[in-house]
Amino acid sequence: MIDQILQLDTDVFIFLNSLGTKSWDPFWLAYTSKFNWIPLYALLLYLISRQMRLKAVLITLLVVALMILVTDQVTNLFKNGLHRLRPCHLAELVDSMRLVKSHCGGQYGFFSGHASNTMAAAIFMGLTLKKQFKYLIYVLIFWAFLMGYSRIYIGVHYPLDVLLGMLFGLLTGIVFYKLNIYAIHKFNANYKDQ
Numbered sequence: 136m137i138d139q140i141l142q143l144d145t146d147v148f149i150f151l152n153s154l155g156t157k158s159w160d161p162f163w164l165a166y167t168s169k170f171n172w173i174p175l176y177a178l179l180l181y182l183i184s185r186q187m188r189l190k191a192v193l194i195t196l197l198v199v200a201l202m203i204l205v206t207d208q209v210t211n212l213f214k215n216g217l218h219r220l221r222p223c224h225l226a227e228l229v230d231s232m233r234l235v236k237s238h239c240g241g242q243y244g245f246f247s248g249h250a251s252n253t254m255a256a257a258i259f260m261g262l263t264l265k266k267q268f269k270y271l272i273y274v275l276i277f278w279a280f281l282m283g284y285s286r287i288y289i290g291v292h293y294p295l296d297v298l299l300g301m302l303f304g305l306l307t308g309i310v311f312y313k314l315n316i317y318a319i320h321k322f323n324a325n326y327k328d329q
Contacts, residue, residue, distance in 0.1 A: 144295045148222055151287045151294065152232050159288075160235045167249065167285035175278075179260045186267055191319045198318060199259065202311035206255050206304060210248040219245035223290050235289040247292045250283040250300030251307065258308025263315070279304070 155163070165171050184192050221244035223234045257279040261272025283297035292300075 144293045148287060148293045149231055152290055155233050155235065155288050163285045163288045164235060166281065167289055182264055182267065186264065190322065194318050194322060195263065195315055198311055198315040202255055202259060202307060203252060206251050206307050207248060209303065210246060210251050213246055214241065214243040217245050218243055221291050222293055232290050236291065240291050244292050244296045246303060247283065247286050247296045247300035249286050250297045251304035253279040253282040254301040254304025255308040258305055259312050262312045
């Protein structure tokens with residue numbers, strides 16, 4: 136059963152990865168780069184600072200940093216514990232796939248840190264800003280899905296790496312959002328309208 140799932144995962148990876156074209160490669164390489172999203176993170180921080188008092192903003196920044204740390208470390212535990220090679224490290228797949236990046240990345244890929252971190256950030260920020268921007272969460276989830284797809288497109292992750300990373304990110308985002316609400320109330324650092 137597991138072998139069939141992994142074979143299906145490989146087949147779906149080859150299909151999705153082969154849809155890429157050289158004309159779209161620069162877009163997806165730029166999309167998958169975390170550094171290109173710094174303006175988005177700055178905008179979200181600005182929106183949060185307009186909604187919260189300084190004390191609450193500082194607590195939120197601390198919780199976000201903790202969330203990213205936890206997401207990264209759990210991702211690394213899975214990668215180093217399960218040892219599932221990235222598709223671009225498998226000799227039998229190299230001829231049937233497109234590696235868009237100049238290098239493959241770390242040896243193991245299960246599950247995707249990009250997918251988990253992005254989805255965690257999308258859920259956390261979407262829930263945090265839902266009073267002012269009720270549809271923002273859907274935009275951020277769409278952004279996170281595209282980030283996951285970018286990892287398949289450039290050839291460094293299987294679809295299951297991405298889907299399970301996003302699922303972990305979803306759960307992490309919810310847990311840390313609730314932790315943030317608790318911490319804000321615990322330290323009496325309410326929102327500006329309270």
